[in-house]
Amino acid sequence: MRKFLVVFLILLAVLVVAADIGARSFAQNTLAERLAQQMEMSEEPDVSIEGWAFLPQVVSGTYTEVNIEADSATMGGVTVEKVEATASEVEAPLSELMNEPTVTAGRVDGSFVVPYTYFNPYLPEGMTISTENGEPRISGELAFPELGLSTSVSTGGEFTVEDDTLYVTPIDVEVGDVPFDVDGVVTNMLTFSAQVPELPFGLTATDMEATSSGLKITGTGKDVPLMGSEAV
Secondary structure: HHHOOOOHHHHHHHHHHHHHHHHHHHHHHHHHHHHHOOOOOOOOOEEEEOOOOOOOHHOOOOOEEEEEEEEEEOOOEEEEEEEEEEEEEEOOHHHHHHHOOOOOOOOOOOEEEEHHHHHHHHHOOOOEEEEEEEEEEEEEEEEEOOEEEEEEEEEEHHHHHEEEEEEEEEEEEEEOOOOOHHHHHHHHHHOOOEOOOHHHOOOOEEEEEEOOOOOOEEEEEEEEEEEOOOOO
């Protein structure tokens, strides 16, 4: 009898673990599918629901942490790359999941990378932003109609953000051979502002970093809808 009980408990534990793994996988796949539709992703993102056990989280309707990663996504008509988000204090009542899924996160921290090509339309004709030694560089042939000449120009770029506006200011200006000092004119011509692309889940931008692949923008938000009618 004791041996039977031991075997029974082992089998029960295996079944519970299998059910937990299966339920977690189903929930992750469902969330990934919904996010791919909402954010116009060419492929479903990688979604992982953390926590040592999944089923107890289902019963309580509260999930400790959900991590989301995607190679790219389209938001507000802008395609961004390397989308990463961590949602905590995720509320998804079981009663609602059985009908129309509604998932809300108490807090979401996320980031994405805006390719430098996004900023090219803001520059004068002939100038583009690319990467040089891992740093953004504005370069090309710049025309000065008032002076009746053009010359090669290369500068670094300093990025700052205020509210939902991104400001780009040239630094370390290098100008080709011209008979006038045009550094100030170049700085004015290449200084511009742009709308910060919409962050995933409606987050508010808090920081940015120039990387070798583009401008990495980080943001955070509270009471963020991940699934349901209010989700972005």
